[in-house]
Amino acid sequence: MLDFYLISDSAVKPKPDKLHSLDYVGGLESDIYDRLIKKGIIDSRFDYYSNFRWGNQLVRHLDSKIKEFGSDSDVSVLKRIIEIALSSGTGLIAYGD
Numbered sequence: 001m002l003d004f005y006l007i008s009d010s011a012v013k014p015k016p017d018k019l020h021s022l023d024y025v026g027g028l029e030s031d032i033y034d035r036l037i038k039k040g041i042i043d044s045r046f047d048y049y050s051n052f053r054w055g056n057q058l059v060r061h062l063d064s065k066i067k068e069f070g071s072d073s074d075v076s077v078l079k080r081i082i083e084i085a086l087s088s089g090t091g092l093i094a095y096g097d
Contacts, residue, residue, distance in 0.1 A: 002094050004028075004092045005024055006025055006091075008090050009056050025084040025092070028081075030048055032074045032078075034048070035074045036075070059090075062078070063082050
């Protein structure tokens with residue numbers, strides 16, 4: 001599972017053992033993640049097995065991309081995560097477990 005946490009764009013990237021200090025917003029299974037890449041929603045440079053960060057600007061860009069897919073079941077999982085980040089005005093940081 002790739003777990004997503006809220007993080008402000010100005011915050012220093014925490015070490016994985018400090019994740020308890022961040023708000024968990026959801027996760028993506030590898031099969032869903034792979035399909036989101038194939039659909040062109042997530043850029044393939046963001047490797048599922050590596051930790052990465054999406055700033056608020058990228059989160060807003062992803063939000064505009066997912067609107068094109070309507071009620072796609074894979075997209076709806078990512079949409080919930082994106083909506084929480086947008087309402088918080090933050091970015092996201094992802095850690096694989």
